[in-house]
Amino acid sequence: xxxxxxxxxxxxxxxxxxxxxxKNGFVILPFYSPEEINQLNxxxxxxxxxxxxxxxxxxxxxxxxxxLVADEEIRRIGSRSINQYCQNIKVVCGxxxxxNIGIESGMCVxxxxxxxxxxxxxxINIWVPLVDLTIENGTLFxxxxxxxxxxxxxxxxxxxxxxxxxxxxxxxxxxxIIKAGDAVFxxxxxxxxxxxxxxxxxxxxxxxxxxHQDAEFRTYYWNKDFENNVExxxxxxxxxxxxxxxxxxxxxxxxxxxxLGLVPYQFPKIDLNYLEKNFQRTxxxxxxxxxxxxxxxxxxxEIDQVKFPDNKKGILAKLKSFFN
Ligand SMILES: O=C(O)CCC(=O)C(=O)O
Numbered sequence: 194x195x196x197x198x199x200x201x202x203x204x205x206x207x208x209x210x211x212x213x214x215x216k217n218g219f220v221i222l223p224f225y226s227p228e229e230i231n232q233l234n235x236x237x238x239x240x241x242x243x244x245x246x247x248x249x250x251x252x253x254x255x256x257x258x259x260x261l262v263a264d265e266e267i268r269r270i271g272s273r274s275i276n277q278y279c280q281n282i283k284v285v286c287g288x289x290x291x292x293n294i295g296i297e298s299g300m301c302v303x304x305x306x307x308x309x310x311x312x313x314x315x316x317i318n319i320w321v322p323l324v325d326l327t328i329e330n331g332t333l334f335x336x337x338x339x340x341x342x343x344x345x346x347x348x349x350x351x352x353x354x355x356x357x358x359x360x361x362x363x364x365x366x367x368x369x370i371i372k373a374g375d376a377v378f379x380x381x382x383x384x385x386x387x388x389x390x391x392x393x394x395x396x397x398x399x400x401x402x403x404x405h406q407d408a409e410f411r412t413y414y415w416n417k418d419f420e421n422n423v424e425x426x427x428x429x430x431x432x433x434x435x436x437x438x439x440x441x442x443x444x445x446x447x448x449x450x451x452x453l454g455l456v457p458y459q460f461p462k463i464d465l466n467y468l469e470k471n472f473q474r475t476x477x478x479x480x481x482x483x484x485x486x487x488x489x490x491x492x493x494x495e496i497d498q499v500k501f502p503d504n505k506k507g508i509l510a511k512l513k514s515f516f517n
Pocket of ligand 1: 290292300305318331332333385386387398400
């Protein structure tokens with residue numbers, strides 16, 4: 194187990210932005226110009242593989258060229274704003290995150306996998322929609338302040354701290370309704386969720402990952418032989434773009450990186466009482482329910498209709514339990 198640093202290393206040039214990010218776990222800032230949005234839209238339509246469906250980050254793609262070009266270009270186009278807002282950082286990965294139309298594009302409540310040693314550093318996503326966001330097209334919902342509940346090691350094989358309240362947590366989330374080109378900078382450990390895209394158009398977002406310039410990549414893995422320990426791996430900076438296990442085998446031991454051995458972990462859990470005490474109830478469930486078109490009968494959706502990636506079976510299962 195570990196503690197968060199007493200003070201986060203400053204990565205925003207503005208003290209006010211830094212303070213707001215540290216308090217809430219996210220901050221919203223204008224990011225892309227209309228020209229940059231056009232360039233990114235064009236690039237996406239030229240490059241993306243035709244067999245994508247559901248919720249589809251380019252980092253999940255088997256098409257390495259797509260992953261690499263998206264990474265390079267998203268970082269290049271984003272650098273104007275990143276240089277304006279940030280300092281002492283390294284920008285490690287750019288990706289598209291696409292929600293195709295339909296119920297399979299929902300993303301369950303989750304925290305992102307740990308990618309740095311969070312006793313010293315913070316992993317941050319710059320999540321920028323290329324369309325105006327609505328509940329109907331699958332905007333992001335966050336549990337404000339949840340990034341600092343307590344320190345966690347996170348990865349697909351590690352049980353999540355909110356697993357006992359996977360369904361209840363929806364009643365405490367707040368939607369982020371922003372315009373095309375505005376960015377949500379969010380701490381990877383914040384609890385977040387996005388409902389399916391029921392609109393008539395795909396929802397394209399770019400996501401750029403950065404962290405403090407001194408941070409090394411770390412990933413964490415658990416299996417039952419480890420009991421109350423997790424295995425730590427050091428990864429190189431190309432991990433996000435070169436890791437082949439996001440789309441499949443995500444629960445398996447990483448095939449890349451160097452093991453640093455086991456560290457103790459107690460798998461902390463929260464319950465409804467904890468949510469009530471620490472967070473405000475919102476009308477998120479109502480908003481998400483209202484966005485479901487009448488013709489969709491969620492009872493009829495079979496979980497194994499979702500074939501790829503394998504962890505999405507869980508996503509749809511959780512969405513089903515939410516609708517019922
Ligand atoms: O793009 C989305 O709808 C969700 C993105 C997300 O959950 C993530 O980047 O971790």
